[in-house]
Amino acid sequence: MGGKKPDPDESGAASHGQGGAAPTRALEVERLFRDHNDSLIRFLTLRLQSRHEAREVAQEAYVRLLQLENADVASFVRAYLFRIAGNLAIDRLRRRATESRFESQCCDAELFPGLFNRPPDPETLAVERQRVDQIRGFLHELPDAVRDAFLMFRTEDMDQESIARRLGITDRMVRNHITRALVYCRLRLDGLAPADALLKLKQGTTR
């Protein structure tokens, strides 16, 4: 990693900051982006159900970090980034509930390269489609109730209580089914054979 020195010319997006601290802060934020952006986007995507909005909120969070008054090292730990982003996500969900249409108020320009969607190339699309097919196949290897519970939760946006009523099982079983579906797909994607993945699931705590 080392050898990265604050570059006096590297002001760029960090020019909101104050005096000589800005380049360092820009580097810190950039490091956070580099190391944690994927997780942050996943977290926000889970919250907002929209990858695009997740990216917008993430960008807003980075801008907030860059604009912090009295920033110290502790400001640039990941937890802080996530807290800011989490709060922004809550704001957005609240506003979504009261306004029928939500206009982005943040930044047309892209703060970090790769933060926003660019049109995916055909190869990436093909890989993604293949991955979706793979997951579909894995899910079909599972007992029907496990797959149904998972798909209701994931694609039909049903809450766990409703799924439990629909399937005539307890909330806890619904939770376990969803967990098993996710873990099983992961194990299969990691290269475990079906029988081995099933055996592994049985060793787990959720049965």
Added chain:
Amino acid sequence: MIVPWGRRDARLQRLEQASLWVQRIRTSGQDERILEAWLEWCQSDPLNQQAFDDIAAIWETSGQLSAEPRPAGVVTRTMYRRRALVASLAGLGLAGIAATWWKLRPAPDEVLTSEFSSPVGVNSVKTLADGSVLELGAGTRVTVALGRHERRVDLHEGELFVAVHHDTSRPFSVDAGRLEVLATGTAFNVLRTAERTTVTVAEGSVAAFHEGRADAAPNVRLQTGQQLVYSQASHTVAVRQADPRNAIAWRSGTLNFQNEPLSEVITTINRYAARKTVIEDPGVQELSFTGTARTDQIDGWLRALPHAFPVAIVELADGRRLIRPQPHALSD
């Protein structure tokens, strides 16, 4: 990468916890305490963070399954099938009261039936609601009916390995046309072609019932390592010793054949090949083949065939391949 067992179990736990976090964030992620606790969990160990990312990636990809119709599980009321009932009683040595039992049979069972099939060239696995595991060979089609009193799989075509979840109150049967295999908790393989059905027991024992000739014994009990071959044409049954590992090697991509007519071999080969192969000549159909074929190297196997037999492979205009007698060899 080889991960020691201890580590792998820890990984399993992390994946489970990560899955629960995904669910919590989805359902109550606006709760700051949840966010706090989640971040704490992630930060306490980089492997936790990794596990979360790994599960979140699955979550994201599966979001694109939205247009997926859920597989049709149809609840139907079906009558007990007489054969299965009589079979289970006879299997217990109670053939004498089987008929009485039939008259006093309980109300029709409520059964959930579902159809499963695997495409040509691809094996697949299905865990049933009762815990039994079906492994389908390529190009295989089954109907599964799970009732409170009986579990039944109809094997329409192809090959099937079953690890039956032990449940004495619900006999488990595989029906392959005129042959029925009955088990409670065991593992066995059934291969069905047009000509015959082969049952191989890998673990435990099964009872096989067939609609054979009137003078034949109605059922055969098979133990581990025994194989039954039922001929559709002559309605005859033969039982022999066979290494179950050979019969189920298809699960790891190897097809094993032991003194099989070439026509039977090709029926199985065709389930794994995009292009079909046909044999018209009866002499070629009856050639006896012993050996193996890799399911991912069917083309190479076919090319090698003329070295082992006096045959030639002809490419047909419709894309199929014909195995025909090798003219020179026959004229010798």
